Amino acid sequence: MKSLRNTALGLTLGIAGASFALADGHAKELTIAIVNNGHMINMQKVAEAYTEETGVKLNWVSLEEGVLREQVTSDTATGGGQYDIINIGMQEAPIWGAAGWIEPLNFGADYDVDDMLPAMRNGLSHEGTLYAAPFYGESSMVMYRKDLTDAAGVNIADNDSWDNVKAAAAAIHDPDNGVYGACLRGKPGWGDNMAFITTVVNSFGGAWFDADFKPTLDSDEWKAAINFYVDLLGNYGPPGSEGNSFNEILALYNEGKCGMWIDATIAASFLTVDGVAYAQSPNAGNPVGANWLWAWAMAVPAGSPNAAESQAFIEWATSKDYIKAVGNHPDFGWGKVPTGTRASTYAIPEFQAAAPFAAAEMAAIESAAPEATDIKPYVGVQFAAIPEFPEVGSAVAQEMAAALSGAKSVDEALEAAQAAADAIMSEAGYY
Known part of the structure; x- marks a missing residue:
């Protein structure tokens, strides 16, 4: 549209x-x-x-x-x-x-x-x-099986580093027994996979657009974030993750198949497994925008x-x-x-x-930062509050799903995503 x-x-x-x-x-x-x-x-x-x-x-x-x-x-x-x-x-x-x-x-x-x-x-x-x-x-937060992290001898802290979270996912990953270290959104959509992916990009210091509203998907920050995301989910996530969003992962979690899930705080209301603990969202050096709103x-x-x-x-x-x-x-x-x-x-x-999740949920909501910053010129954490964003986000979402499934390399997917986003924003008259 x-x-x-x-x-x-x-x-x-x-x-x-x-x-x-x-x-x-x-x-x-x-x-x-x-x-x-x-x-x-x-x-x-x-x-x-x-x-x-x-x-x-x-x-x-x-x-x-x-x-x-x-x-x-x-x-x-x-x-x-x-x-x-x-x-x-x-x-x-x-x-x-x-x-x-x-x-x-x-x-x-x-x-x-x-x-x-x-x-x-x-x-x-x-x-x-x-x-x-x-x-x-x-907002969003980490929901993890503390029984699994305790058994593996690892910890997940509030606002932990992505490297530590990845190490924890590797430690609890046990696919032979049907447990995957990290369950994360992969289903294409500006409010599906891109909701989570954007918080990862934010935490690596990236943004959707520069000050002139030119897309920045070819930036070093996007490349680092998407390579991390694909590597984390590809190695420690369930098969077919490119088809999973909120409801699919909720079902997997309640079946005992997810050791860790980083997603909407509201999910905590519907978790039925025992031993769930909560932590504020991880980052790669930039905590602003690491959790959505x-x-x-x-x-x-x-x-x-x-x-x-x-x-x-x-x-x-x-x-x-x-x-x-x-x-x-x-x-x-x-x-x-x-x-x-x-x-x-x-x-x-x-x-x-x-x-038991109430305090963690409120902390996540209160720390979410939708305001424009020096890094991003737009309002919104996991989206940009401009009319063109749904079209841009949907196009990029397809490319990120292709990278996750292996249909494209990360570089190929980001190149195609940048071209699509640039065409939309240029036609809209931003530059």
Whole structure:
């Protein structure tokens, strides 16, 4: 798709308000596009009570991450009207809000927008206006099997060096017994493999673009980072890693096949194996940008005929009461509440008791650095907050997957990635 600059286009749930109804007396229906991650899937069950109390029927469209981004972007950009509520993130929300693609969100005083973590609120706003409400927020961290590292006599420290982390992965790697030293994202997509890869590049001192927004994928920093990534995952990762992203690795981890996983902090809510320990993300000398910042959020496409009902649902689904509803739900409990959005969540005693990862998650979120720096001229950690980035990131993602699979050498993949990114940015008029 063309860039924006080139495109012409009462219970424990705390549900408030009366039922929304159509003129003929039938309940209003909302179609919601969500990513097929655990917290979003759980919401479908919790929200059954919302329908019972308000009469609003909820139609869920659950999609894999990359597919969701493509479909939601296309539908929203063209005003297709397929969805009343959409899952988007920090890359899209400020840009789409500024372009008028999504509606500003205005909630009541009880919602307590000031309870929202500043990193999440700022990342989903444009010029102080909130355009998407965070359903859950995350940074990234190391999740490792301490029983395996202890048995191997190795340690993983907070903000460890990549060399030490690689040595730990080698020590616990035991493929004959079905355990791989490191499970990392390899599936191509700007929010899939490139989310993790970009943090590695950042930690080596690299960036997506220079001060003139020319791509820098042919730099020494990118070459060092990608060679390290391919070597680490190629030697100590599971076969077929070029097809693995969040959900695939979560399944592998819970099957006991991963000794270490560096990924979204939110994954800790869904780990079922014993003995997991947590550490802040490693780096190769530059800790700034070594851990990402993201939120899966909910927004209303501009011009939606059901905007009022949609905003009411989002207000409920991202509220303190929703978090309590999940914590008290017989199918879920406090260890499964959406995290990374509200300060008040981390003060709930039941959550603290059920979430041994909470302190590490909060530390990662608070240390994430999306602001522009001397190294990078753009906002964003694992992405660049410019309209062209999804196209650039997707093109580069394919090349990095080719390098990981062995279809191309690292040098060949980076050369092709640089050419693709340069063509996109040049056509967009940056230089």
